[in-house]
Amino acid sequence: MKKLESRHWAFLGLAVVVVATMLLNFEPKLDISPEAKRMHSFIDSLPAGSIVMVSFDHEASALPEIKPLALAFLRHAFSKGHRLVGIALMAEGTAVGYRLMDQAAAEYNKRYGVDYAFLGFQPQIIAAILSMGESIKQTFPRDYSGHEYDSLPMLREIRKLSDISAVVSIADGNLATHWIEYGRARFNVTVAAFVTAVMVTSYDPYVSSGQLRAMVGGLRGAAEYEKLIGIGGAGRRAMLAQAASHLYVLALILVGNVIYFASRARKGRG
Amino acid sequence: MVEILMSRRVAQIVCAVFGVLLFLLFFSNHPTAKAVTLTVTTQYWQVIAAFALIVGAVSFMRVNFKSMSRKQDAPFRAVGLLGMVAMPILALGWGIGGSSPFLWVFENIQAPMQSTVFALLAFFVASASLRGFRARSVPAAILLLAAVVMLLSRSWFESTTSNILMVTSDWLRNYPSMAARRAILIGIGLGSLTTSLRLIVGIERTWLGGNK
Numbered sequence: 112m113k114k115l116e117s118r119h120w121a122f123l124g125l126a127v128v129v130v131a132t133m134l135l136n137f138e139p140k141l142d143i144s145p146e147a148k149r150m151h152s153f154i155d156s157l158p159a160g161s162i163v164m165v166s167f168d169h170e171a172s173a174l175p176e177i178k179p180l181a182l183a184f185l186r187h188a189f190s191k192g193h194r195l196v197g198i199a200l201m202a203e204g205t206a207v208g209y210r211l212m213d214q215a216a217a218e219y220n221k222r223y224g225v226d227y228a229f230l231g232f233q234p235q236i237i238a239a240i241l242s243m244g245e246s247i248k249q250t251f252p253r254d255y256s257g258h259e260y261d262s263l264p265m266l267r268e269i270r271k272l273s274d275i276s277a278v279v280s281i282a283d284g285n286l287a288t289h290w291i292e293y294g295r296a297r298f299n300v301t302v303a304a305f306v307t308a309v310m311v312t313s314y315d316p317y318v319s320s321g322q323l324r325a326m327v328g329g330l331r332g333a334a335e336y337e338k339l340i341g342i343g344g345a346g347r348r349a350m351l352a353q354a355a356s357h358l359y360v361l362a363l364i365l366v367g368n369v370i371y372f373a374s375r376a377r378k379g380r381g
Numbered sequence: 382m383v384e385i386l387m388s389r390r391v392a393q394i395v396c397a398v399f400g401v402l403l404f405l406l407f408f409s410n411h412p413t414a415k416a417v418t419l420t421v422t423t424q425y426w427q428v429i430a431a432f433a434l435i436v437g438a439v440s441f442m443r444v445n446f447k448s449m450s451r452k453q454d455a456p457f458r459a460v461g462l463l464g465m466v467a468m469p470i471l472a473l474g475w476g477i478g479g480s481s482p483f484l485w486v487f488e489n490i491q492a493p494m495q496s497t498v499f500a501l502l503a504f505f506v507a508s509a510s511l512r513g514f515r516a517r518s519v520p521a522a523i524l525l526l527a528a529v530v531m532l533l534s535r536s537w538f539e540s541t542t543s544n545i546l547m548v549t550s551d552w553l554r555n556y557p558s559m560a561a562r563r564a565i566l567i568g569i570g571l572g573s574l575t576t577s578l579r580l581i582v583g584i585e586r587t588w589l590g591g592n593k
Contacts (some may be wrong), residue, residue, distance in 0.1 A: 311554075314563060353535075364510045
C-alpha cells in the first residue's frame with residue numbers, strides 16, 4: 112500500500128471533522144449580521160402582494176450553498192404574501208428554481224399562476240434582461256410547463272420589468288452584476304442578491320454604492336436568514352460543520368507555519 | 382458574391398453597425414428604438430446563441446470521438462457523450478416537468494456529481510493550508526493574518542464573538558478589500574470600453590483570425 116503523505120492526513124482530518132460535526136445535529140446560536148438584517152427588512156418593507164422576480168442565476172455545483180439561501184428567501188417572501196415570478200438565466204438554475212419554488216409554495220399553500228409562476232430559462236443574459244425591460248411576455252411567451260403567458264392570471268398584469276417591485280438574483284457567480292448594470296441602470300428596477308460566500312466581496316462595492324439594495328452571502332448568511340424568519344433549515348444545521356472546518360483549516364495553517372519556521376531555523380543553524 | 386460576403390470587410394462592417402446601433406438603442410426611449418431592441422434581443426441574439434451552441438456541441442463530440450479512437454480515457458469520454466445524447470432525448474421524449482426522467486437525472490445524477498466536484502475544493506484548501514499558506518514574507522504574513530481574521534469572524538457564534546474581531550473583519554472588507562475591488566471594476570470597465578471601441582472601429586481584428 113502506498114504510504115500516506117501529509118496532505119492525505121489533512122484530507123482525512125477534514126472529512127472526519129465535517130462528518131462528525133454534521134452527525135452531532137447541533138444548531139449553534141448565531142449573531143445576525145447587518146447584511147442579513149438589511150435584506151430581511153427590505154423584503155418586509157415591500158407591501159403584501161408585491162411582485163418580486165426571482166432569478167436563479169447559478170449552476171448545480173453551488174447547490175449546497177445556494178439551496179438554503181434560496182429556500183430561506185422564498186419562504187420569507189411567500190410568508191409576507193409577495194407574488195413571485197421565477198426565471199433562470201443559467202440553464203442549470205432552471206430545474207433547481209422550478210423545484211424550490213414548488214416546494215416553498217406548497218408549504219404556504221400558494222397557487223400556481225395566482226401567487227407564483229416559473230417562466231424557465233432564457234439564454235444570453237444581457238439580451239434576456241434588455242428584452243424583459245421591453246416585454247416579459249415576448250421574452251417568455253410560455254412558462255416552464257408550457258402554459259401560454261396570458262393564461263396565468265398573475266402574469267397578465269406584468270408586462271415589463273418596470274412592473275416588478277424587485278428582482279432577487281440567486282447567484283453563484285457575477286450574474287447579479289448584469290442585473291445591476293442593465294436591469295437597474297436601464298430600467299431602474301431594484302436589485303437584491305443572495306450569493307455564494309466566495310462572491311461576497313465582489314458585490315461589496317455595489318452594496319456600498321446602493322446599486323445593490325441588499326445582499327446575503329454564503330451558508331452563514333442562509334443560517335442567519337433562517338434565524339430571522341424563525342425557520343430551521345440546512346444553513347443552521349451546517350453551521351457547526353462549517354465553523355469546525357474553518358477552525359481545522361486555521362489549525363493546519365498554524366501547523367504548516369510552525370514546521371516551516373522550525374525547518375528554517377534548523378537550516379540557519381546548519 | 383460569396384467571396385464578398387465571406388470577406389472580412391463585410392464582417393467588420395456588420396460588427397461596427399450593430400455595435401453602434403446597440404449602443405444608441407441602450408440610451409433611447411423612442412418607441413421604434415424599443416421595438417428594434419426587442420427584435421434584436423429576442424430574435425437575432427438568440428439565433429446567434431443557438432448557432433454558437435451547435436458549434437460547441439459539434440466541437441465537444443469531435444474532441445471526444447477523436448480521443449476515444451486513440452483510447453485516451455475512453456470510458457469517461459463515453460459517459461460524457463452518453464449524457465450529451467441522453468438528456469435531449471429525455472427532454473424531447475418525456476418533457477422537463479415535475480416527474481419527468483429528465484428532471485430525475487438532473488436531480489439525482491448531474492447535480493450531486495457537480496456538487497461533489499465543487500466540494501473537493503475544501504480538500505484543496507486543507508492541503509494548501511498545510512503546505513502553501515506560509516508567512517514567507519511581510520506581504521504573505523499580512524495576507525495570512527487577514528485570512529485568519531476573516532475565517533475566525535465567520536466561525537464564531539453568539540456571545541463568543543470578540544467585538545475586536547468583528548470590527549477588524551468589517552474594516553478589512555470595507556476598506557482594503559473594497560478599494561481593491563473598486564479598482565478592479567473600474568479597470569474592467571475601462572478595458573471593456575476600449576476593446577468595444579477597437580472592435581467597432583476595426584482596430585481589433587483577432588476575432589476575424591488576426592491581422593493577416
